[in-house]
Amino acid sequence: xxxxxxxxxxxxGWHIDVRGLVSPEPMVAILGRIETVDQxxxxxxxxxxxxxxxxxxxxxxxxxxxIVDSDAGEVRLILTRQP
Amino acid sequence: xxGGSFLGDARDRLLPAAIPFRFFAAAxxxxxxxxxxxLAASDLPDxxxxxxxxxxxxxxxxxxxxxxxxxxxxxQLLPVxxxxxxxxxxxxxxxxxxxxxxxxxxxxxxxxxxxxxxxxGAISVTIALxxxxxxxxxxxxxxxxxxxxxxxxxxxxIALLGVVGLGLALSFDFQHGFLADHQAMALLHMLLxxxxxxxxxxxxxxxxLVPMFALSQTPPPRLGxxxxxxxxxxxxxxxxAVLSGIAWLFWPGIAAAMAATxxxxxxxxxxxxxxxxxxxxxxFRLIRTSxxxxxxxxxxxxxxxxxxxxxxxxxxxxxxxxxxWLLTFLLxxxxxxxxxxxxxxxxxxxxxxxxxxxLTPELPLxxxxxxxxxxxxxxxxxxxxxxxxxxxxxxxxxxxxxxAYAGFVISVSLRVFNATGSKSAxx
Numbered sequence: 363x364x365x366x367x368x369x370x371x372x373x374x375g376w377h378i379d380v381r382g383l384v385s386p387e388p389m390v391a392i393l394g395r396i397e398t399v400d401q402x403x404x405x406x407x408x409x410x411x412x413x414x415x416x417x418x419x420x421x422x423x424x425x426x427x428x429i430v431d432s433d434a435g436e437v438r439l440i441l442t443r444q445p
Numbered sequence: 446x447x448g449g450s451f452l453g454d455a456r457d458r459l460l461p462a463a464i465p466f467r468f469f470a471a472a473x474x475x476x477x478x479x480x481x482x483x484l485a486a487s488d489l490p491d492x493x494x495x496x497x498x499x500x501x502x503x504x505x506x507x508x509x510x511x512x513x514x515x516x517x518x519x520x521q522l523l524p525v526x527x528x529x530x531x532x533x534x535x536x537x538x539x540x541x542x543x544x545x546x547x548x549x550x551x552x553x554x555x556x557x558x559x560x561x562x563x564x565x566g567a568i569s570v571t572i573a574l575x576x577x578x579x580x581x582x583x584x585x586x587x588x589x590x591x592x593x594x595x596x597x598x599x600x601x602x603i604a605l606l607g608v609v610g611l612g613l614a615l616s617f618d619f620q621h622g623f624l625a626d627h628q629a630m631a632l633l634h635m636l637l638x639x640x641x642x643x644x645x646x647x648x649x650x651x652x653x654l655v656p657m658f659a660l661s662q663t664p665p666p667r668l669g670x671x672x673x674x675x676x677x678x679x680x681x682x683x684x685x686a687v688l689s690g691i692a693w694l695f696w697p698g699i700a701a702a703m704a705a706t707x708x709x710x711x712x713x714x715x716x717x718x719x720x721x722x723x724x725x726x727x728x729f730r731l732i733r734t735s736x737x738x739x740x741x742x743x744x745x746x747x748x749x750x751x752x753x754x755x756x757x758x759x760x761x762x763x764x765x766x767x768x769x770w771l772l773t774f775l776l777x778x779x780x781x782x783x784x785x786x787x788x789x790x791x792x793x794x795x796x797x798x799x800x801x802x803x804l805t806p807e808l809p810l811x812x813x814x815x816x817x818x819x820x821x822x823x824x825x826x827x828x829x830x831x832x833x834x835x836x837x838x839x840x841x842x843x844x845x846x847x848x849a850y851a852g853f854v855i856s857v858s859l860r861v862f863n864a865t866g867s868k869s870a871x872x
Contacts, residue, residue, distance in 0.1 A: 366662060384590040385526045386657035393660055394721055414459050415525060415657075418788040421798045 367391040375404035405441040462790040462865045466858040468517025471545045473854035475509025480844035487833035501556035508548040527588035536576050543573035560620040567616035571609045593669035597649025604641025633687040641680050659720030664712040675705035703743050731777030738769030761828045787857050791864040809849040816846030
């Protein structure tokens, strides 16, 4: 299954842009990408809202999130594995 | 710049935990009560309507469990899906007290034939459902995206208006006898409640929740739209059939309903097949079981329309739809969303969120799933064999399973209440 949203790689890891997607597609895109990332990898999520329902699913998979500065109209999250 | 307003919006969409969990905990209690009342009554196979414990048990399930969970889940999930917060949260709390108190009064009045209690309960429940309809309509009106799911919500709300109007009239009609055909109106009330309100709501929420649980893409909107159009058509035909007394109108009604069911089940199958999460757990065993009962319901519907000599087909039809499909589906969904929502509110001693898996005790849920299945089968056997004793044995299994389920729901709810209570106490 192709993941929804735009996915690309940069030196700091995977980036996913899920802006404009409707529920539950952002969650599907992010959790689907997590499955493909190696142990030290990070994922940067470009979202248009805080994905509050994503957090329990991230924790269940041993991932954590932090929200960082972003452009207006964007909520940007950095996802990393829990130490 | 940090997307401050966006973060604020997101938190606004997450209700105080006490609101949805109050509904869920109450639903678990009503679930136990419904089986207990059915256990005490032995006349389900002979049920043809009218006051008594069977009618009370039915309303403990429809109002106490189905509507209670629908309200709690809608208040919490809809604002996140539509990206619009509830306009106010206090009416949601008011809804809870009116619905839970009203359901107790209504069920007591129905079981005992006590008009004052029944009518007071009916008024209280009506107000609760109308407040729910107003809040939901306001949220759907402002919804961004998800037009197909929102359209399901609108159809469910239209049906709900019919359900509450008829329900109130039926309650007062027991005492005053002003309806020309009480039984026909009771049939319409039941059809609109089960298929129009709860059924369409279940179809609509499935389009978001099942892909979310299975980690799959949502089905194409045109299929969801077609499913809804057919379901709406079915409701119009059966409403016309009951109101006009033209029996053949039931035929296009059931045909449209079967087509809607076929499209729905095809979409769900496709979602599960293409989903990234294959091990969906015990909750999906209940959800899949509920889907199996839908075609059985339609077979029984055809038996009734063809007037085939099958014992107790109408009671069997009602039981399969209410308990086999809607209740089983909803228990499966609730079992999945309770740990999910709870984990957003509870932290462990290190300040980390408690995992969903730590909030999902396997044993009581396995006991419940097994006993629920046994209860449905035994009660159906009792209905078709016209054996009150079999129904009571089934109800005893259902009651034991419901106690296990209630233990799960209430223990998680108490953890949420304690966590959120201590948070507020600490400022």
